[in-house]
Amino acid sequence: MNTIVKLLAAGAIGALATPAFSLDEVSYGTNWLAQAEHGGFYQAVADGTYEKYGLKVTIRQGGPQGANRALLTGGQIQFYMGGMTTAIDAVKEGIPTLTIASIFQKDPQILMAHPDAGFKTFDDLAGASKYIIAKDGFISYFLWMKAKNSAFVDEKYEPYTFNPAPFIADPKSIQQGYLTSEPLAILQAAGWEPQVFLLADNGYEPYSTTIEVMKPWYDANKDVAKRFVEASIIGWYNYLYGDNAAANALIKTDNPEMTDEQIAYGIAKMKEYGIAVSGDAVDKGIGCMTDARWDNFYQQLVSVGLFEAGIDVKQAYTSELVCQGLGTDLVK
DSSP, X not given: OOHHHHHHHHHHHHHHHSOSSOOEEEEEEOSSSSOGGGHHHHHHHHTSHHHHTTEEEEEEOOOTTOOHHHHXXXXXXXXXXXXXXXXXXXXXXXXXXXXXXXXXXXXXXXEEEOTTSOOOSTGGGXXXXXXXXXXXXXXXXXXXXXXXXXXXXXXXXXXXXXXXHHHHHOTTOEEEEETTTHHHHHHHHHSSOOEEEEGGGGTOOOOEEEEEEEHHHHHHOHHHHHHHHHHHHHHXXXXXXXXXXXXXXXXXXXXXXXXXXXXXXXXXXXXXTTSSSSTTHHHHOTBOOOHHHHHHHHHHHHHTTSSOTTOOGGGGBOOTTSOSOTTGGGOO
């Protein structure tokens, strides 16, 4: 083959390898610094899943000063890692956000106790000497705890300052935490592993790590939204059950303080407790949401006085892009 023919052949091969379409550029804003709990999104970037679905995705990590939800409502990003309470509040306030998928079937919020405190059940925690809980928890799930069991009392509340020392020092205290992080921090600091009580396994059942959009944008870009949701679902299965090394490298690039130990711990706990794959997601796939779960959680919030009755919760979400079994064959 002469040089000219070789060049022509190489050019033809290159043309075949070049996508015949441009990628749709979108951004996803997370609710905190990069971590294993965001891993599936990083996986879909790292292994080319988003690109396969015709997308160029930028992940904008949140943090202490993060304002990603404001960027969503202001049209600066297309997707946001939201939650059910803020989604319902948006309906109440007339803000047209829409939740289109929930990556986590279970919220990873926990309460922790000392291993020798003698607390056997969730209700036993009412007997703790103090409840170390952040303000957001005190005005949300702690209201549910009090409604569930009147033995939980305000007088034992102590604000959580994200310093584990008060909890470690008091063997009868309890402290809030995130399943995938605080227990490891306690183990590293104190040398013992705390008892863990997952709120989601004790009746407090919001969806978590959602994908939220602005409804006007969604109505005009439903195909883009569908591709983002589907690629994210595949990314999550591959992160949990496949080779996640490249995704973890991206996480550590965005958040240099993240360690391999913390990432491995987070992944293990997400799988052990069925954070992403449990309930409806087992057969219907990661991301699945149902009317019953949304209505049940809203009624819980109404019962504790967090919301008034009469909000049309169905305006907060749509399940038309999920619950179709996508990716379930990837579980190993």
